[in-house]
Amino acid sequence: MSQDFNDVQVMPEGAHENFDGEMSYGDYLGLDKILSAQYPQSSEHDEPLFIIIHQATELWMKLIIHEIAAAQKLISEDNLSPAFKMLSRVSKIQTQMIQSWSVLATMTPADYLSFRDSLGQSSGFQSYQYREIEYRLGNKNRALLKPHAHREDLRVKLEKALSDPSLYDQAILLLERRGFDIDPAIVNRDWQERHKAHASVEAAWSKIYHNTEEFWDLYELAEKLVDLEDSFQQWRFRHLKTVSRIIGHRRGTGGTAGINYLEKALQYCFFPELWDLRASL
Numbered sequence: 001m002s003q004d005f006n007d008v009q010v011m012p013e014g015a016h017e018n019f020d021g022e023m024s025y026g027d028y029l030g031l032d033k034i035l036s037a038q039y040p041q042s043s044e045h046d047e048p049l050f051i052i053i054h055q056a057t058e059l060w061m062k063l064i065i066h067e068i069a070a071a072q073k074l075i076s077e078d079n080l081s082p083a084f085k086m087l088s089r090v091s092k093i094q095t096q097m098i099q100s101w102s103v104l105a106t107m108t109p110a111d112y113l114s115f116r117d118s119l120g121q122s123s124g125f126q127s128y129q130y131r132e133i134e135y136r137l138g139n140k141n142r143a144l145l146k147p148h149a150h151r152e153d154l155r156v157k158l159e160k161a162l163s164d165p166s167l168y169d170q171a172i173l174l175l176e177r178r179g180f181d182i183d184p185a186i187v188n189r190d191w192q193e194r195h196k197a198h199a200s201v202e203a204a205w206s207k208i209y210h211n212t213e214e215f216w217d218l219y220e221l222a223e224k225l226v227d228l229e230d231s232f233q234q235w236r237f238r239h240l241k242t243v244s245r246i247i248g249h250r251r252g253t254g255g256t257a258g259i260n261y262l263e264k265a266l267q268y269c270f271f272p273e274l275w276d277l278r279a280s281l
């Protein structure tokens, strides 16, 4: 009769058990560091949830930056297929990030207020990875470097993301290389400034949407960008609603007006012509 696995407490046959001098799972993933990097400032039950949801989101943001940076480079080299794979991955990560709001929403206002004072001035507003993503996507706002002035390493990194062409700028430069008539003021602009919707860019995308077979890869690029912005907006919206149900109209710990600030952020559009053109298709 064969041995019933559940009855006998043995290691599965062949499973490694001696890690003296060998790299284990925990070593490879740096788990000791990650799992000891939670520093609750209170003894309230919900603070670990609050910390871990931020940390998990920051880990996902790290991967998003990795993917977007690589996609930016590939698009600048006219190598679209691998860039598409990366942008699709970003969308899937965003789905995870959007879903995670429902975990945080299990925290009531009273739960949060029990430890909020111990956060001091800290706020997601100072998330340097979030800011880098915004800069890489084109929301270039130099003023938001200020909270990072005390950290030279971060300031230099963010300054670079601010002054390099964004993902959308790379897409527009590609359109120009492909022969679309983009106004020189758009392709020769100061990349530190936000891109403003321009008729020549909308006309190029419009031609692509009207001739999808001829310009299939550019059409696919456009739709990947729309996916990304769509998910970004959903994340912003869920943040806004979660904040709304937890602190209402209180000011943020970061010092902004709170909900009012987040509502304004929700109105920002990274890729305006891709949305505008839909009315004229």
Ligand code: HEM
Pocket (backbone or CB within 6 Å): 053, 054, 057, 058, 104, 112, 123, 124, 125, 126, 127, 130, 239, 242, 243, 246, 247, 251, 252, 253, 254, 255, 256, 257, 258, 259, 261, 262, 265
């Ligand atoms: C109880 C939960 C939360 C509350 C009450 C809250 C509240 C706020 C408020 C009021 C702001 C505006 C800035 C300020 O603090 O004055 C803000 C910004 C921000 N929060 Fe949260 N937040 C929460 C959870 C999260 C989580 C889980 C993340 C994930 C990383 C996050 C990321 C951000 C980011 C990136 C910003 C900057 C947004 C921008 O500048 O457009 N927040 N949050």
